Amino acid sequence: MSVWIEYAVAFFLLVxxxxxxxxxxxxHRFPDFFMRLHGPAxxxxxxxGCVLIASMLYFSSQHEGLHVHELLITLFLMLSAPVSAxxxxxxxxxxxxxxxxxxx
Amino acid sequence: xxxxxxxxxxxxxxxxxxxxxxxxxxxxxxxxxxxxxxxGLLIPRLTSTWWPRLPRVRSWKQxxxxxxxxxxxxxxxxxxxxxxxxGRVDNLQPIWIEVPYELESDLAIYLxxxxxxLAPGTVAASVDRERSLLTVHALHCEDEQALIAEIKQRYxxxxxxxxxxxPQ
Amino acid sequence: xxxxxxxLSMLMFGISLLLNFFRLLRGPDAVDRILALDTLYINGLAxxxxxxxxxxxxxxxxxxxxxxxxxFFSTVxxxxxxxxxxxxx
Numbered sequence: 609m610s611v612w613i614e615y616a617v618a619f620f621l622l623v624x625x626x627x628x629x630x631x632x633x634x635x636h637r638f639p640d641f642f643m644r645l646h647g648p649a650x651x652x653x654x655x656x657g658c659v660l661i662a663s664m665l666y667f668s669s670q671h672e673g674l675h676v677h678e679l680l681i682t683l684f685l686m687l688s689a690p691v692s693a694x695x696x697x698x699x700x701x702x703x704x705x706x707x708x709x710x711x712x
Numbered sequence: 713x714x715x716x717x718x719x720x721x722x723x724x725x726x727x728x729x730x731x732x733x734x735x736x737x738x739x740x741x742x743x744x745x746x747x748x749x750x751x752g753l754l755i756p757r758l759t760s761t762w763w764p765r766l767p768r769v770r771s772w773k774q775x776x777x778x779x780x781x782x783x784x785x786x787x788x789x790x791x792x793x794x795x796x797x798x799g800r801v802d803n804l805q806p807i808w809i810e811v812p813y814e815l816e817s818d819l820a821i822y823l824x825x826x827x828x829x830l831a832p833g834t835v836a837a838s839v840d841r842e843r844s845l846l847t848v849h850a851l852h853c854e855d856e857q858a859l860i861a862e863i864k865q866r867y868x869x870x871x872x873x874x875x876x877x878x879p880q
Numbered sequence: 881x882x883x884x885x886x887x888l889s890m891l892m893f894g895i896s897l898l899l900n901f902f903r904l905l906r907g908p909d910a911v912d913r914i915l916a917l918d919t920l921y922i923n924g925l926a927x928x929x930x931x932x933x934x935x936x937x938x939x940x941x942x943x944x945x946x947x948x949x950x951x952f953f954s955t956v957x958x959x960x961x962x963x964x965x966x967x968x969x
Contacts, residue, residue, distance in 0.1 A: 636899040659889070694836055
């Protein structure tokens with residue numbers, strides 16, 4: 609495996625796990641449900657996408673031929689993350705979840 | 713049998729072929745191309761009763777512009793969420809805004825809501841089909857009107873041009 | 881070098897899983913728990929893919945794909961249950 613591909617895999621792995629960590633920190637720290645929704649909906653999706661890109665690069669360089677089947681998971685997550693965020697927000701509006709306000 | 717009956721959804725057939733090739737992770741064998749092509753023809757034909765009426769894409773250029781906006785915004789959104797999540801969370805001012813839309817087809821509304829959910833600082837929370845309103849939650853916003861205008865101009869404008877005047 | 885980086889990102893995903901698990905335990909509402917579960921399975925999927933990188937094995941792809949599919953469906957079904965009080969109409 610060439611050095612440059614190794615650097616690229618390492619870069620995508622680190623960026624991806626950093627974003628996923630940030631999404632989880634957001635989930636942990638934000639004070640109300642609708643704010644917590646933002647972390648996983650955006651950061652975790654891109655983070656896992658980066659990890660899957662790293663995996664594609666690694667296996668394509670390790671084995672014969674092109675191995676890009678992780679693309680399926682990436683596409684599926686990109687399509688499904690907004691839908692699950694939408695469903696969760698809808699359920700939360702109906703359940704009348706408490707919201708945070710700076711003025712209180 | 714006429715060509716129109718076999719290829720009811722050309723893009724759907726192509727998509728199924730690509731998904732099959734990715735799933736078996738083998739682009740070199742002819743057998744998988746044939747099997748994927750067969751499934752791509754068979755599945756849309758068997759399920760054609762349940763397919764929704766899809767709008768025609770009028771402008772591929774605008775679709776490209778839209779996907780380019782989305783890709784850059786996903787990256788920008790991540791840095792913004794990172795900044796807000798690691799900073800002081802007590803100073804944030806979350807608000808609810810209502811964005812009126814002028815799209816008609818389900819697919820276009822789905823794309824708009826997904827774009828809003830992946831865009832910096834906003835998540836789409838509910839769609840009101842009767843009043844054509846999209847309720848959006850913003851993580852931190854100082855100027856409500858500017859945000860609405862930006863969403864309309866950045867995402868809805870290209871989408872409206874992609875799917876103009878539905879064929880009914 | 882790559883092995884070190886893989887261990888480092890496994891550590892970061894481990895911390896993410898712990899944070900999600902705290903949120904899952906703490907709640908306070910049912911939707912919070914569903915959101916935590918949703919994030920938990922996405923992070924778990926990524927951890928599985930990284931483990932596959934470490935072992936240089938492509939067997940984990942199918943497991944990761946199935947986790948993505950079932951996780952999404954379970955989130956939607958749980959939300960539907962909260963919305964309607966019933967899953968099958």
